[in-house]
Amino acid sequence: MSFPGRIISRISLYLPRLGLSALILCLVSGLVLAFYYRPMGNVFQNVEEITTLVPYGWFFRQLHYSAGQVFVILMLLHTLDHFFRRRYRIYALGEWISLIVSLALCFYTLFTGFILKADQEGVFAGRIFMNIIETLPVAGGAIARLFIVPGNSFFFLPYLYHSFFLPLLIIYLMRGHIREWFPNERFLLSGGIGLSLYALFVSPRIDIPPDASVAVVEGPWFFLGIQSLLKVLPSFLAGLVIPGLFIGCILVLPAAGPALRALSFNERIIRIGETGLYCLLIISICLYAFLTLRAAIWGP
Amino acid sequence: MERRGFIKKGLQWAASLLGASFLAYPAFSFMTFRKAxxxxxxxxxxxxxxxxxxxxxxxxxxxxxxxxxxxxxxxxxxxxxxxxxxxxxxxxxxxxxxxxxxxxxxxxxxxxxxxxxxxxxxxxxxxxxxxxxx
The missing domain is CATH 2.102.10.10 (Rieske [2Fe-2S] iron-sulphur domain)
Structure with missing residues (x-):
């Protein structure tokens, strides 16, 4: 194997193992935080107490935040690695769908965590999310209430999803894909030391109270692209149709070849169809990465 | 598949869907109800x-x-x-x-x-x- 090939295969081997270590740390720190966090009443004050009053609260909050981010980023890189090397071809369609759905749910878990900070960014993100779902025709309002409700229980459903439904669902979906649930001690140790050092030396960002007046409010990094799109496109299109189409195309990617084959197209058309969808997805990923980067540098 | 088998399977599916919707609709109504x-x-x-x-x-x-x-x-x-x-x-x-x-x-x-x-x-x-x- 050539030198770059060896490096890539080494990275492909390390990414999921380091990710699993981050997941374990994220679950453990989340369990600790659950002893003080309350999703009702003055949630902003509760989070501030965790950060400034409760012993080692700042450490566990940062550890939970960084472990969650690292896990999802590594999972994203792991999926991109498979996607770019077109390894989706070796997966059964069901397994590929489970992986993509679990990655989407991981992002949703990060997003609910972002809401649960209960600062201005979190509250606004929750309201935007609720209002976008409400744009769904016919039952939008009712469907939105399955995820988040206005009023005193605003944080309750995101909390339920964040700490109960989503972790269970993600672990269930990934159960067949993960070969060993406890990674090698070396990975666990290096992940633990790295994330603990981050939590020890990097202070959490200052939380802005929900009622403060701030010129620009940004969403989580992975939704900055959508935040930019929401400025120029209708909410239904930018918030639901475009992300939905993108995820839908990735989901059916391994099925594109077999589906065309079943329709008795010749092999050349099948190859063009599958490669066309693959290229379209690459262009979409690049465009979204550009939008995100642009929003991160110049504001959404 | 024989015609009889096909019809039997179809009826089974329709019955399960009907049964599921009997439970799903009340569950959906319960889960999405909010007092104004x-x-x-x-x-x-x-x-x-x-x-x-x-x-x-x-x-x-x-x-x-x-x-x-x-x-x-x-x-x-x-x-x-x-x-x-x-x-x-x-x-x-x-x-x-x-x-x-x-x-x-x-x-x-x-x-x-x-x-x-x-x-x-x-x-x-x-x-x-x-x-x-x-």
Missing amino acids: TKKRIVFHPEDQAGAVTFKEGVYLIREPNEIFALSAQCTHLGCTLNYDAVSGRFACPCHGSVFTLSGKRISGPARKDLYRVPLTKTASGDIEAVLEVG
């Missing part, structure tokens, strides 16, 4: 001194011949609007919609004007705004 609540925001006389006062998601606006209240939530996707005293306009910090002091939309992705919140004045001089939540 009202939130009362009281502006005491000392809160009413400025031309524009913000309290708990409502802007109270005092104009020479009128006092009215506007919901501070942007009609685009619900972010709380900031009041810019220099331009006398409301601006959304999330997606950039801009509204006049009377709540009319000027620019940005919002399509509707701001909602006017009904006000009542009490004998003690308080002004009460009632917001519907849920």
Whole structure:
């Protein structure tokens, strides 16, 4: 194997193992935080107490935040690695769908965590999310209430999803894909030391109270692209149709070849169809990465 | 598959779907039910001194011949609007919609004007705004 090939295969081997270590740390720190966090009443004050009053609260909050981010980023890189090397071809369609759905749910878990900070960014993100779902025709309002409700229980459903439904669902979906649930001690140790050092030396960002007046409010990094799109496109299109189409195309990617084959197209058309969808997805990923980067540098 | 087997399988599927929807509809109705609540925001006389006062998601606006209240939530996707005293306009910090002091939309992705919140004045001089939540 050539030198770059060896490096890539080494990275492909390390990414999921380091990710699993981050997941374990994220679950453990989340369990600790659950002893003080309350999703009702003055949630902003509760989070501030965790950060400034409760012993080692700042450490566990940062550890939970960084472990969650690292896990999802590594999972994203792991999926991109498979996607770019077109390894989706070796997966059964069901397994590929489970992986993509679990990655989407991981992002949703990060997003609910972002809401649960209960600062201005979190509250606004929750309201935007609720209002976008409400744009769904016919039952939008009712469907939105399955995820988040206005009023005193605003944080309750995101909390339920964040700490109960989503972790269970993600672990269930990934159960067949993960070969060993406890990674090698070396990975666990290096992940633990790295994330603990981050939590020890990097202070959490200052939380802005929900009622403060701030010129620009940004969403989580992975939704900055959508935040930019929401400025120029209708909410239904930018918030639901475009992300939905993108995820839908990735989901059916391994099925594109077999589906065309079943329709008795010749092999050349099948190859063009599958490669066309693959290229379209690459262009979409690049465009979204550009939008995100642009929003991160110049504001959404 | 034989015709009889096909019909039997189809009937089984239809029966399971019907059974599931008997349970799914009540479950969906239960899970999505929310009691409509009202939130009362009281502006005491000392809160009413400025031309524009913000309290708990409502802007109270005092104009020479009128006092009215506007919901501070942007009609685009619900972010709380900031009041810019220099331009006398409301601006959304999330997606950039801009509204006049009377709540009319000027620019940005919002399509509707701001909602006017009904006000009542009490004998003690308080002004009460009632917001519907849920």
